[in-house]
Amino acid sequence: xxxxxxxxxASSINPLSLQEPDYKLYITDPAARRRMSRxxxxxxxxxxxxxxxxxxxxxxxxxxTGLGCLSDTEKFLRNLIENKEELLNPTPFIQSTFNxxxxxxxxxxxxxxxxNTYVHRGISFENALLDGMMMLAGGEAExxxxxxxxxxxxxxxxxxxxxxxxxxxxxxxxxxxxxLLSAKEKSPCILRDLAFAFRPAxxxxxxxxxxxxxxxxxxxxxxxxxxxxxxxNEEEFTCxxxxxxxxxxxxxxxxxxxxxxxxxxxxFALWLGVQIMGKADSPKRILIYNHFRNINHxxxxxxxxxxxxx
Amino acid sequence: xxFINELKxxxxxxxxxxxxxxxxxxxxxxxxxNEGLGLDSIDVLELILILEKYYGLKVGTPEEGKQIFxxxxxxxxxxxxxxPQ
Amino acid sequence: MRIVVSGIGTVSAIGxxxxxxxxxxxxxxxxxxxxxxxxxxxxGKLPVGEVKADNRMLAEMLDIHPGKTISRTALLxxxxxxxxxxxxxxxxxKNEGLRIGFISGTSVGGMDLxxxxxxxxxxxxTKGRLRQVVSHxxxxxxxxxxxxxxxxxxxxTVSTACSSGANAIIAGARLIKHNFxxxxxxxxxxxxxxxxxxxxxxLKIVDxxxxxxxxxxxxxxxxxxxxxxxxxEKDTNxxxxxxxxxxAGANICEAFxxxxxxxxxxxxxxxxxxxxxxxxxxxxxxxxxxxxGTGTPNNDxxxxxxxxxxxxxxxxxxxxxxxxxxxxxxACGGIEAVFSLxxxxxxxxxxxxxxxxxxxxxxxxxxxxxxxHRKIKTVMSNSFGFGGNMSSLIFSAV
Numbered sequence: 001x002x003x004x005x006x007x008x009x010a011s012s013i014n015p016l017s018l019q020e021p022d023y024k025l026y027i028t029d030p031a032a033r034r035r036m037s038r039x040x041x042x043x044x045x046x047x048x049x050x051x052x053x054x055x056x057x058x059x060x061x062x063x064x065t066g067l068g069c070l071s072d073t074e075k076f077l078r079n080l081i082e083n084k085e086e087l088l089n090p091t092p093f094i095q096s097t098f099n100x101x102x103x104x105x106x107x108x109x110x111x112x113x114x115x116n117t118y119v120h121r122g123i124s125f126e127n128a129l130l131d132g133m134m135m136l137a138g139g140e141a142e143x144x145x146x147x148x149x150x151x152x153x154x155x156x157x158x159x160x161x162x163x164x165x166x167x168x169x170x171x172x173x174x175x176x177x178x179x180l181l182s183a184k185e186k187s188p189c190i191l192r193d194l195a196f197a198f199r200p201a202x203x204x205x206x207x208x209x210x211x212x213x214x215x216x217x218x219x220x221x222x223x224x225x226x227x228x229x230x231x232x233n234e235e236e237f238t239c240x241x242x243x244x245x246x247x248x249x250x251x252x253x254x255x256x257x258x259x260x261x262x263x264x265x266x267x268f269a270l271w272l273g274v275q276i277m278g279k280a281d282s283p284k285r286i287l288i289y290n291h292f293r294n295i296n297h298x299x300x301x302x303x304x305x306x307x308x309x310x
Numbered sequence: 311x312x313f314i315n316e317l318k319x320x321x322x323x324x325x326x327x328x329x330x331x332x333x334x335x336x337x338x339x340x341x342x343x344n345e346g347l348g349l350d351s352i353d354v355l356e357l358i359l360i361l362e363k364y365y366g367l368k369v370g371t372p373e374e375g376k377q378i379f380x381x382x383x384x385x386x387x388x389x390x391x392x393x394p395q
Numbered sequence: 396m397r398i399v400v401s402g403i404g405t406v407s408a409i410g411x412x413x414x415x416x417x418x419x420x421x422x423x424x425x426x427x428x429x430x431x432x433x434x435x436x437x438x439g440k441l442p443v444g445e446v447k448a449d450n451r452m453l454a455e456m457l458d459i460h461p462g463k464t465i466s467r468t469a470l471l472x473x474x475x476x477x478x479x480x481x482x483x484x485x486x487x488x489k490n491e492g493l494r495i496g497f498i499s500g501t502s503v504g505g506m507d508l509x510x511x512x513x514x515x516x517x518x519x520x521t522k523g524r525l526r527q528v529v530s531h532x533x534x535x536x537x538x539x540x541x542x543x544x545x546x547x548x549x550x551x552t553v554s555t556a557c558s559s560g561a562n563a564i565i566a567g568a569r570l571i572k573h574n575f576x577x578x579x580x581x582x583x584x585x586x587x588x589x590x591x592x593x594x595x596x597x598l599k600i601v602d603x604x605x606x607x608x609x610x611x612x613x614x615x616x617x618x619x620x621x622x623x624x625x626x627x628e629k630d631t632n633x634x635x636x637x638x639x640x641x642x643a644g645a646n647i648c649e650a651f652x653x654x655x656x657x658x659x660x661x662x663x664x665x666x667x668x669x670x671x672x673x674x675x676x677x678x679x680x681x682x683x684x685x686x687x688g689t690g691t692p693n694n695d696x697x698x699x700x701x702x703x704x705x706x707x708x709x710x711x712x713x714x715x716x717x718x719x720x721x722x723x724x725x726a727c728g729g730i731e732a733v734f735s736l737x738x739x740x741x742x743x744x745x746x747x748x749x750x751x752x753x754x755x756x757x758x759x760x761x762x763x764x765x766x767x768h769r770k771i772k773t774v775m776s777n778s779f780g781f782g783g784n785m786s787s788l789i790f791s792a793v
Contacts, residue, residue, distance in 0.1 A: 030329050031347075034326040034329075035653075066532060066534070067531075068554070076590065076593075078513075078517060081514050085437070085593050087363050088359075088593055088594075089356055090355050090594070093590075093597055094781065095653075096594075097554070097781050097782060098502075099555040099556055100782060102555075102782065103648055103650075103653065103782025103784060104782075106648040107650045107653075107783070111648065111650060112665060113648070114648075115555070115646065115648035115782075115783075115784055116555060116562055116565075116566065119504075119533040119552045120533070120534040120537060120550065120551050131566060134569050134572075138573065155516065158516075163525060163529070196549060198548075263532075352598075352654065355599060372599060
């Protein structure tokens, strides 16, 4: 992509915090707040935190989620089943749509710009990022808000457990991360590029990595840090191992033992990358690699603008 | 007064007005519009549900509902007038 | 570079493919019938736009083993997407080295199965068949459809309620414009299920009679189902045929209310204005508008007011096709894109069924007769959703 994309804002609400933020401080209108589920409050608050330092309104709001507003979905389903389709409260139905967070952000910030929601399993967040990067590259917007939200419910935990996800070390998780991408304003962290791979064989991964780096005119040795999605799940280890062995000299950072795993968890990896790039002795380039259940694989390349040569 | 308090409690619970207690709820304050509680069209549907669920009263259309739901008192009056004895 | 539409495919209450759909339009045959697809309080009563094939028949048409548990959303999607894929001759173009993507819009994904799982699960957390819940997420139907087409270069799913299909089309066009893909199949799919049916019923915006879009007496919408996809590609590709160009799309958020449109139609106006701007067109250059026109009092008032504001006293030919198909939710952006392209290709005027009297506030009179061989060069297609997610697409003849 021609345009340089800077990450000028980043926020995260994640299981590492000792307690959830006081949502009232961010969503100050009680009328707006009262219908919001935890997922919506979490997503909207992360977005508002991200925007709090920004001068201009974003020219696009792009949201990602794997399972959307689960607790509202369950609530409406339960009412429907228990009340035999009669006397149903419409609120959980309204709030259950996947675009609730994106549209609430728009409503609370009175932003009528482009507004989209991506919902494709482990690549929802990367789909949203790609859309945002292209909008910047095409001059459709000068800055865009991109983020994700995911909530864990007792039901989704039960289902993961019954599907055997925890048997080999998988952990469930949740969280919301939002980012402000800008083509105009500069920051230390450049979002250089991203790539997808659908169901590659583990042996194809080094080649896919090389192709991605080559496209960006880089060699393996140009990568100074790898953020790996390995979270100790044996069933997902092979692919991470392939990538990590492909960068034998590069320091590897892992995070899923802290956040758990969920469809849009790579947004936490990006948040981590942005934090690291903001440090004085930051690496020049960070590669983020993640895959979801061995099916959807993604690479995100970050570059420090202080080292950036044009 | 017990009946009024019960009605207020149903409204607070079903409409998620968590930050309000029945005592704080003015019986004559407008429920809709900027000077009142600021309820909207979705709340009309929920208020219709309250009448149906707890008082066995059917309100035909949301338009009809808007007349009944001006304040807690107008709702209470409607219930009293229409309650099967 | 321009983006051409080289293939179309659709399934809805009025047909299992494009040809059946054309016949239904010509014969002014609505697909609305009392619900029969599944057990419900509304069964036999509420008119809905059901696809006239059960899951077993769909599986048979798709050569899928009938014992396989696949969501209806995926089955409907496969039928329409395969029609579009074949229509663009893509099975015979493997040697062209095209980077092909698939982007699908859906509002509820595999809910038609997961609502069964959840009923059992409520009895006990150990109950419920897992195979009925693993397809719950929206990505499941998309991946199954993409797999059936052999697409793996790029796969994505969009969900913005009832504008999902339109927003998938806008997203796909952007990927081609930026040379990320050479070709992309885009649109939407949604199956009727108890969840959405009761959701709309709880909002009291469902008409117990067949819907009457843009009529003064309208009472609400009829939920429907189906899928519609179009094939977008670079006009430098060697595509075998074309239905027209996609000139532009606009995706905006009204930021007004979670479910209602502003009665003045500010959001609808902004979506249509932005689409015109992006297409570099004047309002007067639009020949036909395929309205969102759900038949709810709120939508048809707001959308009509916006049309009046933008097009003035002499608006172009316009109609809502929802009285044929019902409101197909996340699929309608895709299905109605197919209708719009048919209007261009064959010069069709698609009638707005069940219209008698115009809405007092804007007085718009939609087309009520089916006509062929008209000169229709440029078409606008509107899709509006919950959350104020409103989109407008513009297609033109080649």
